[in-house]
Structures are given as structure tokens and as C-alpha cells.
Amino acid sequence: MNLRMLRALAICVGAVAMIAGSARAQDAPVKIGAVLSLSGPAAVFGIPERDAIQAIVAKMSSTTKGGRKFEISFYDDKSNPTEATRAVNQAINDKVVAIVGPSTGSGILAAGPIAQRLSTPLIGPAGTLAITDPKNEFYPWIFRAAPSDASDVRAILQDMAKGNAKKVGIFYQEDAYGKTGVDLAREVGPSLGLNVVETASAPYTATDLTAQATKLRNAGAQAVFLQISIAALGSSFVKAARQVGLSVPIYANAGLAQRSFAENVGNEVEGLRIVSIGNLPYDPTPGEAELAKMLEAAGKQPQGWGELTGSNALMAALGAIDRQKGKDITGASMRETLESLCDFDKFARGRVCYSAKDHDGWHEDALVITEVRNKQFRSVP
Amino acid sequence: MTLTATSLSAHYGRLQVCHNIDLSVSAGEYLIVLGANGAGKSSLLGALAGIVASSGGITLSGRRLDQASARVRAGSGLVLVPEGRGNLFAPLTVEENLAIALRHLPGAERREILSEVLALFPILGERGAQPAGMLSGGEQQMLALAVALGRRPKALLLDEPSQGLAPVVLDELIAAINRLRSLGMALLIAEQNVRFAAALGDRFVLLRGGEIIHEGAPAELADRRGTAFRLMGTH
Amino acid sequence: MIHFVEYVLRGALAGAIYALLAAPMSLLFATARTIDFAVGAYALIAAAVAATIGGIAGAEAGLAAAMLSAAIMSLIFVGLKRLGCEDGIVFALASFGLSAVIESFVLWYWGARSFIVSYVAASWSLGGIRLDQQGLFNLLIAAIVVVILHVVVRHSSLGRMMRASAVNAVGATLAAIPVEGLQMGVYLAGGLLAGLAGLLVLYSAGIDFTAPLGLTLSGFGAAIVFGVGSPLRCLFGGIAMGVAQALASGYLSEALSAMTPFLFILLVLSMRPADTEALAGGRP
Structure with missing residues (x-):
């Protein structure tokens, strides 16, 4: 065999491989990446997100409703933006066409430029406003899988406005989440006839919040809004408020809608109102109940909205895959399809439509106002 | 003999600083260990007291x-009263320093020794409530001696x-140390101040390079051209 | 004016916890010239265990867990000493490491949940200001503990030996003081006190795995602000820290209030530089 023959043979083998490969492309499973906070502080959300995705994949036997095989691989962003960037890069190297995650707003913002450069959309289960800011250069590549922080604040303040309170005091934790909530409440409040008269804050580790509660009481607050995601701070503030005689209705943003908060606090938080993304553990809609059943079948106890936002992101990706029946799917085609995706199959409540102008998709109708009753979040009709 | 060392060597890790030293001091006797800086005096005393690693024999009574x-x-x-009055606790008062030294004794004996010590060093009675670190150098040395005596050495x-x-x-200190003779203990003093040593010792040994190179009586130290000065290589 | 008084009172009550965390730091400094930065972590583990088991048995188990953690620190201390380390800063850094390990352990074993014991204590009214019984109880406990420690450190033979060990370990050995044993004992006592602080935090406010650093820093501030050598000053330091925090939360903008307690420490320290020398024990 001479050199020329060898080359010819190689070309033939290559051609056969290519034909076989393209024939298989229609059958080969579509790859989706899930970059989630499986460790670190954001694991409170990342782990339920993963659990929901695994439960759904198991139930669907890795096949979309439209009959397309898919495959999902998990990556840990360790609650850390740098790791999120690395994990997104790794996932795209592994040939995924869309990524569920990263779990945190800062992770999504850090990974955005890579998603843009490598043409793979991110479907982020985070409320952080900035991730879908049209001013971002990578805006076309990011889709939200949960109501934004602005929706949350609007929903809970609307509920507050139904009462008699006009003067609002805000207590928030000293971090980006806390600060964003205060700014949004100041912006949204006046249009609902609510006037923010005083704000008070504390670091995560504060052990005594009576001074903060006193400050809000002295300002004559008729209702209090809590922008907190640390359960200990929430219960500590409510205790402090009762102690200093601040006996006004208290409303909390979705950060406190955690099962561990409801179950570990006592009578003093009875009646506290919290906005939540769905109500998976206590008052589920039929769709949510279906997801809860899948989770239980997988041996997991429904925790709260982490599972719902995780499922939202996955279902959006699967919806986009089914809209591309018979086509070759790439990151770019996924992005294009997601941008006009509307009314796809999902478990959470609310109507979702993405468009070129609206990468948020989810809005107030995905939320529910709950009240703490007997160590549970009960939906308020 | 009250205190004897036989073939005693001192080490810092692998470094041997005193070599096969034999010496003995009897009750009531004052022995001076003379030597220049770095001759191994402190190491020898540290080895005897157990704060420097050593090999060889040590017996006490x-x-x-x-x-x-x-x-x-x-x-x-x-x-041991270490160099620089190292047995004192500077922020603690004179009384507290003495209390630590005497703490193992029953009450009656404690009071007895305390009054004995204060009789030897009356200045300490006046300074009782002052932190040890605030005393003058001479007073600190008195306190260091008093604390050591509290252990009934x-x-x-x-x-x-x-x-x-x-x-x-120094003259006051010489007088004070000479007053201790009545207590009848063996005293080993490491010094490089020859005048001070001559005024105190019954006997002296000369240390150089970690070895005893000469022994003699204090009278010998009066002669500035004598063997001792020559061997020390100073003054 | 009544508002001002109320902030001061509430701050003073909150400061009791800091005093309890500061006391072990002061004690260890008085004995070994180092700081145990794991006290916040001992408080966390005590609270976590107590909340999980519940009741009196839980509180006891919590204190035991805190002391066990402190025992680990004392072994690290002795181990480092055997390796020839004599610098207090090394032990302090090691305690930071242990703190991180305990924090990670709590996160791994219990997850990111908060530890909350729910009950509302009765409150008393004082000139129109409602004060919580739990807060008054915390202050009482802190005051009792600190006074006992003060008497032990300043006026007992044990206290003299502790202070002697800190300033001159060789001298203490020559005086037949069991230096290492004393220092290990002080680490253990520190674990007990920090554990007690952790229980009080649990019953007053609740705690989660992020708490140790903040607790440690507040305790450290309380320990040093009026001079680290004395447990009695810890009580005043803790109260001062608590009052500074409460006034800052009440009257300053949020951005400023977070840093105020530490600005306060800097201010106090910069006002009395001479004292730090006396504290080191030398002749000025």
C-alpha cells in the first residue's frame, strides 16, 4: 500500500464517518448543561433546583414530550461567580446547546460574556434584576426562569396596600439582595400609596435587632417590609418588633419563603405575610402538585421555590427543543427559539412568554402571597 | 556534697555547648563560675535547672x-534565678510575685518565710503593691532572690x-547575698564581673568554650596579672 | 431623649453577649498572650447542638460540644508549642483555621438552615420602655460570669499563676507552675463561656452558620476596647459595643451604622496608646 492509497482510504473512512455521524445527529440526544450552586451558601437554592431537574428527567425518561432524546449534565458553580464562569465554559466544551443556570445572579452576570462568545443561551433561575438588563452586551443570550426581584416587591407591596397602612418601615440585610429590595420598594411604593418613612438594616450576624425595631417604631411605621433571606434574621426581627411594641403587620419578600423558616419559628411570626414563587410544600396548584409528586417519587421532600425555578429553566429548554422538530439544534437555534417561546409545558403557575424585548418571561402571576399559619405557608386567596 | 554534676554536657539541638563538666558545691559554700560572654555559663546553669537539654549526672543532697x-x-x-531576673513576672506586684513563690507552703510557714525574706530585703516590704517591672534594677534583683528563697532552696x-x-x-547586692550565708545553702553564681565574684566566692572555676579550664581561690582574682585574668582573656 | 435612653438600654442588653465572648479572649490573653478567634464558632456549635436536641439536655450537650471544640484547639495549641512555636500570632491564626473548619462542619451536617428556638419571653416595662426578660437575664449572666472571672484572675492563686504563665513561661516553669496545663484549662473554660454565649444567642435571636466571624469580631472588639487584660473591662467593653451599635442603628444611615462599632474601637484605642505598653508588662 503506497502513500496515495493510504490517503484515499483515509478520505473514504472519514466520509463514511461523517455520513454516519450526520445520520445519527437526529437520533443523538440533545445535550443540556445545568450549572447550579451545589455547594456554598447558595446551595440552599441550587440543591432543590438539581433535585427537581433530576426528578423530571427521571419521570420523562430523558425524552421530551415531542419525542426527542435529551441528556443533562450537572456542574457545580460553588456559589461563586468565578467557578460559574469556569463551569459554563466546561459545559459548552462538552457540547451542550443550552445551560440551566448558574444559580446566582452574580454567577449569571459573570458567565454572560462567555455565553455570548460561544453562542449558548443561559436560562437563569435568579431574580436579580441586572441579568436581563438590555444594556448588557450579552443580553440576547440570557433568559430568566423566575419572576424578577421587581415583580416580587411589587406583588408583596400590592398586598400591603390592600390594608390600611400608608407609612412603611423597611428592615433589610446588609448585602446586594437587601439593598436592591429597599431601592425597589422606594420606587414602587408611592405608586401604590405607600410611603417609606424609615429603613433599618443589620449584617447577617447581628444578634440583637431591638434597636432596629425601635427605630422603625419611632418613625411611626404602620407596616413593615422585610427584605431578608437569612431565616435567623427574620425570626429575630419579628421577636424584636413584638418586644419593643412594634405591633404592626409585617410583610416579607420571597427570601424568607423557605421551609426551614416556617418550621423553625414559633407563634411570634403567626400571620406574617410572605410572597413566594408558587407554594410547592403547602398549597400547591395542580401543576405544582405534579412536580411535588415527582420529587417524592425520587425520595426528596419539596422545600419551596428552588424546585419550581429549577423546573422552569429545564422546561423552557425542553419547550424550545420541541419547537425545533426535525431540525439540527445548536446554541444559536436554541436562543432564537427561546426568544419567541410562549405557553410551553411547565409546572409553575403564571403565563410565560419570552420575546426579544422581554427576556424575563415570568411576572407577578407566577407569585402567590402566603401567610404563616401553624408553621406552614398557607396561600392567601 | 549538696549539689554535684558529673560529666555534665548541655545541648541546644545538636549543638553541644558545655562538655563533660564535673563540679560540686557543699552546703553553705559559694562557688563562682567565671567566664566571658559565650563561655557557656548560662547553659551550664540552665542544664542544672532543667531548662536546657543535658546529659550526665546531677544530684541534689x-x-x-x-x-x-x-x-x-x-x-x-x-x-535558678535566670539571667535578667527571669524568674520575675513584671506586670505582677511584688506581693504577687512572692505569693507565687510561697504558694505551696502551709500558712504558718509561709508567713515565717515571708518575714524572713522581708528582713533580708526590707525594701521589698515598702514596694509590696508595685508591679515588679516598675522596680529599679537593684530592687528587682533583690526580689528575684527573695522569690528564689521562698522555695527554701x-x-x-x-x-x-x-x-x-x-x-x-552592686555593693548592696554583695552585702545582701553575703547575708544569705546564714541559710546554709549551696550557692552557684555565674559571673563575668571579677570584682563582684571575688567579693562573694569561696572558690571559683573558670569556664571557657564550655569547659572548666581552671579552678582557684578568690585571692587569686585580686592579682590582675594572675592566671585567672590571663585565661579569661579580658580586662 | 426617651428614645436615646431606650437605644442605650437596648444596646447595653445586647452587649451582654459580646461580654461573654470577650471574657474567654481576655482570659486566654491573660494566660497565654494569644487570642482564640474560634469563640464565635464554639458559640455556633453549642447553639446548633442545643437547637437540635432541645431542652435542658440540649443545652448541656451544646456546652459539651463547645468544650470539645475548644479541647481540639487546646491540643492544636500544645502541638504547635511542641513543634517549637512560641509566637501568639500563630496560635491565633490556627484558631481562625479551626473556626472555618467548625463552620464548614455545621454547614455540612445541618445545611444552611438557621437555628432558632421559638418562645417569647415576658417583658417588663421601665418608664415606658419595654425590656425583654431574656435580655435582662443575658446581662445578669454576663455580669455574674465576668465578676467571678475578675475575682479569680485578680485575687486568687490560680489567677496569679495564669498571669505569670503569660508574661514569663520560663519563669513560671522555674516556679513549678504547670504552665501548659493551665493554658489548656483556659482554652476549655473559653469553650464553656463561648458555648454559654451561643445558647443565649440561640434563645434571644437565633443563629446560622454565617455567625461565627461576626460574633468573634464583636467579642474581640469588646475585649480590647478598654484593655484586654481584665475580664471586668470586657463587661464594660461589651456594653459599650452594644450601645455603640444600637445608637448607630438608631441614628445613623445604614451604610455608616455597620462600621460604627469598629470605628469606635479604633477611636478608643487611638486615644490611649500609653496603656498598650503598660499592658505588655514592661517598664515604660
Whole structure:
């Protein structure tokens, strides 16, 4: 065999491989990446997100409703933006066409430029406003899988406005989440006839919040809004408020809608109102109940909205895959399809439509106002 | 013999600083260990007291102590006053320093020793409530001696008691140390101040390079051209 | 004016916890010239265990867990000493490491949940200001503990030996003081006190795995602000820290209030530089 023959043979083998490969492309499973906070502080959300995705994949036997095989691989962003960037890069190297995650707003913002450069959309289960800011250069590549922080604040303040309170005091934790909530409440409040008269804050580790509660009481607050995601701070503030005689209705943003908060606090938080993304553990809609059943079948106890936002992101990706029946799917085609995706199959409540102008998709109708009753979040009709 | 060392060597890790030293001090006897800086005086005293690693034999009134810890040696009556009054606790008051030294004794004996010590060093009675670190150098040395005496030593090791003291204070200190003769203990004083040593010792040994190179009587130290000065290579 | 008084009172009550965390730091400094930065972590583990088991048995188990953690620190201390380390800063850094390990352990074993014991204590009214019984109880406990420690450190033979060990370990050995044993004992006592603080935090406010650093820093501030050598000053330091925090939360903008307690420490420290020398024990 001479050199020329060898080359010819190689070309033939290559051609056969290519034909076989393209024939298989229609059958080969579509790859989706899930970059989630499986460790670190954001694991409170990342782990339920993963659990929901695994439960759904198991139930669907890795096949979309439209009959397309898919495959999902998990990556840990360790609650850390740098790791999120690395994990997104790794996932795209592994040939995924869309990524569920990263779990945190800062992770999504850090990974955005890579998603843009490598043409793979991110479907982020985070409320952080900035991730879908049209001013971002990578805006076309990011889709939200949960109501934004602005929706949350609007929903809970609307509920507050139904009462008699006009003067609002805000207590928030000293971090980006806390600060964003205060700014949004100041912006949204006046249009609902609510006037923010005083704000008070504390670091995560504060052990005594009576001074903060006193400050809000002295300002004559008729209702209090809590922008907190640390359960200990929430219960500590409510205790402090009762102690200093601040006996006004208290409303909390979705950060406190955690099962561990409801179950570990006592009578003093009875009646506290919290906005939540769905109500998976206590008052589920039929769709949510279906997801809860899948989770239980997988041996997991429904925790709260982490599972719902995780499922939202996955279902959006699967919806986009089914809209591309018979086509070759790439990151770019996924992005294009997601941008006009509307009314796809999902478990959470609310109507979702993405468009070129609206990468948020989810809005107030995905939320529910709950009240703490007997160590549970009960939906308020 | 109250205190004997046989073939005693001192080590810092692998470095041997004193070599096969034999010496003995009897009750009531004052032995001076003379030597220049770096001759190994402090290491020898440290080895005897157990704060520097050593090999060789050490006995105190017939009891072998070479395997005992520094705490046990101190408890047995082999008491060291380290260089720079290192047995004092500067922020603690004079009274507190004495209380620590006397704490193991029953009340009656404690009061007895305390009054004995205050009789020897009356200045300490006046300074009782002052932190030790605020005393003058001479007073600190008195307190260091008083604290050591509080342990009722059979053998007392003084490391450079003259260090940093003015000549007039030295004379007071010589007088004070001479007053201790009535207590009948063995005293080993490491010094490089020859005048001070000559005024105190019954006997001296000369240390150089970690070895004893000469022994003699204090009278010899009066002669500035004598063997001792020549061997020390100073003055 | 009544508002001002109320902030001061509430701050003073909150400061009791800091005093309890500061006391072990002061004690250890008085004995070994180092700081145990794991006290916040001992408080966390005590609270976590107590909340999980519940009741009196839980409180006891919590204190035991805190002391066990402190025992680990004392072994690290002795181990480092045997390796020839004598610098207090090394032990302090090691305690930071242990704190991180305990924090990670709590996160791994219990997850990111908060530890909350729910009950509302009765409150008393004082000139129109409602004060919580739990807060008054915390202050009482802190005051009792600190006074006992003060008497032990300043006026007992044990206290003299502790202070002697800190300033001159060789001298203490020559005086037949069991230096290492004393220092290990002080680490253990520190674990007990920090554990007690952790229980009080649990019953007053609740705690989660992020708490140790903040607790440690507040305790450290309380320990040093009026001079680290004395437990009695810890009580005043803790109260001062608590009052500074409460006034800052009440009257300053949020951005400023977070840093105020530490600005306060800097201010106090910069006002009395001479004292730090006396504290080191030397002749000025």
C-alpha cells in the first residue's frame, strides 16, 4: 500500500464517518448543561433546583414530550461567580446547546460574556434584576426562569396596600439582595400609596435587632417590609418588633419563603405575610402538585421555590427543543427559539412568554402571597 | 556534697555547648563560675535547672535529678534565678510575685518565710503593691532572690546577678547575698564581673568554650596579672 | 431623649453577649498572650447542638460540644508549642483555621438552615420602655460570669499563676507552675463561656452558620476596647459595643451604622496608646 492509497482510504473512512455521524445527529440526544450552586451558601437554592431537574428527567425518561432524546449534565458553580464562569465554559466544551443556570445572579452576570462568545443561551433561575438588563452586551443570550426581584416587591407591596397602612418601615440585610429590595420598594411604593418613612438594616450576624425595631417604631411605621433571606434574621426581627411594641403587620419578600423558616419559628411570626414563587410544600396548584409528586417519587421532600425555578429553566429548554422538530439544534437555534417561546409545558403557575424585548418571561402571576399559619405557608386567596 | 554534676554536657539541638563538666558545691559554700560572654555559663546553669537539654549526672543532697523536669527540680530545692531576673513576672506586684513563690507552703510557714525574706530585703516590704517591672534594677534583683528563697532552696543558682547594675547597687547586692550565708545553702553564681565574684566566692572555676579550664581561690582574682585574668582573656 | 435612653438600654442588653465572648479572649490573653478567634464558632456549635436536641439536655450537650471544640484547639495549641512555636500570632491564626473548619462542619451536617428556638419571653416595662426578660437575664449572666472571672484572675492563686504563665513561661516553669496545663484549662473554660454565649444567642435571636466571624469580631472588639487584660473591662467593653451599635442603628444611615462599632474601637484605642505598653508588662 503506497502513500496515495493510504490517503484515499483515509478520505473514504472519514466520509463514511461523517455520513454516519450526520445520520445519527437526529437520533443523538440533545445535550443540556445545568450549572447550579451545589455547594456554598447558595446551595440552599441550587440543591432543590438539581433535585427537581433530576426528578423530571427521571419521570420523562430523558425524552421530551415531542419525542426527542435529551441528556443533562450537572456542574457545580460553588456559589461563586468565578467557578460559574469556569463551569459554563466546561459545559459548552462538552457540547451542550443550552445551560440551566448558574444559580446566582452574580454567577449569571459573570458567565454572560462567555455565553455570548460561544453562542449558548443561559436560562437563569435568579431574580436579580441586572441579568436581563438590555444594556448588557450579552443580553440576547440570557433568559430568566423566575419572576424578577421587581415583580416580587411589587406583588408583596400590592398586598400591603390592600390594608390600611400608608407609612412603611423597611428592615433589610446588609448585602446586594437587601439593598436592591429597599431601592425597589422606594420606587414602587408611592405608586401604590405607600410611603417609606424609615429603613433599618443589620449584617447577617447581628444578634440583637431591638434597636432596629425601635427605630422603625419611632418613625411611626404602620407596616413593615422585610427584605431578608437569612431565616435567623427574620425570626429575630419579628421577636424584636413584638418586644419593643412594634405591633404592626409585617410583610416579607420571597427570601424568607423557605421551609426551614416556617418550621423553625414559633407563634411570634403567626400571620406574617410572605410572597413566594408558587407554594410547592403547602398549597400547591395542580401543576405544582405534579412536580411535588415527582420529587417524592425520587425520595426528596419539596422545600419551596428552588424546585419550581429549577423546573422552569429545564422546561423552557425542553419547550424550545420541541419547537425545533426535525431540525439540527445548536446554541444559536436554541436562543432564537427561546426568544419567541410562549405557553410551553411547565409546572409553575403564571403565563410565560419570552420575546426579544422581554427576556424575563415570568411576572407577578407566577407569585402567590402566603401567610404563616401553624408553621406552614398557607396561600392567601 | 549538696549539689554535684558529673560529666555534665548541655545541648541546644545538636549543638553541644558545655562538655563533660564535673563540679560540686557543699552546703553553705559559694562557688563562682567565671567566664566571658559565650563561655557557656548560662547553659551550664540552665542544664542544672532543667531548662536546657543535658546529659550526665546531677544530684541534689544525694537525690538524682538528671532525668527530672524543670518543675520537679524546682520543687526539689534546686532553684535558678535566670539571667535578667527571669524568674520575675513584671506586670505582677511584688506581693504577687512572692505569693507565687510561697504558694505551696502551709500558712504558718509561709508567713515565717515571708518575714524572713522581708528582713533580708526590707525594701521589698515598702514596694509590696508595685508591679515588679516598675522596680529599679537593684530592687528587682533583690526580689528575684527573695522569690528564689521562698522555695527554701537547698541549692541556689544565680545567673549574672550583677548584670546591668550600677557599682553602688552592686555593693548592696554583695552585702545582701553575703547575708544569705546564714541559710546554709549551696550557692552557684555565674559571673563575668571579677570584682563582684571575688567579693562573694569561696572558690571559683573558670569556664571557657564550655569547659572548666581552671579552678582557684578568690585571692587569686585580686592579682590582675594572675592566671585567672590571663585565661579569661579580658580586662 | 426617651428614645436615646431606650437605644442605650437596648444596646447595653445586647452587649451582654459580646461580654461573654470577650471574657474567654481576655482570659486566654491573660494566660497565654494569644487570642482564640474560634469563640464565635464554639458559640455556633453549642447553639446548633442545643437547637437540635432541645431542652435542658440540649443545652448541656451544646456546652459539651463547645468544650470539645475548644479541647481540639487546646491540643492544636500544645502541638504547635511542641513543634517549637512560641509566637501568639500563630496560635491565633490556627484558631481562625479551626473556626472555618467548625463552620464548614455545621454547614455540612445541618445545611444552611438557621437555628432558632421559638418562645417569647415576658417583658417588663421601665418608664415606658419595654425590656425583654431574656435580655435582662443575658446581662445578669454576663455580669455574674465576668465578676467571678475578675475575682479569680485578680485575687486568687490560680489567677496569679495564669498571669505569670503569660508574661514569663520560663519563669513560671522555674516556679513549678504547670504552665501548659493551665493554658489548656483556659482554652476549655473559653469553650464553656463561648458555648454559654451561643445558647443565649440561640434563645434571644437565633443563629446560622454565617455567625461565627461576626460574633468573634464583636467579642474581640469588646475585649480590647478598654484593655484586654481584665475580664471586668470586657463587661464594660461589651456594653459599650452594644450601645455603640444600637445608637448607630438608631441614628445613623445604614451604610455608616455597620462600621460604627469598629470605628469606635479604633477611636478608643487611638486615644490611649500609653496603656498598650503598660499592658505588655514592661517598664515604660
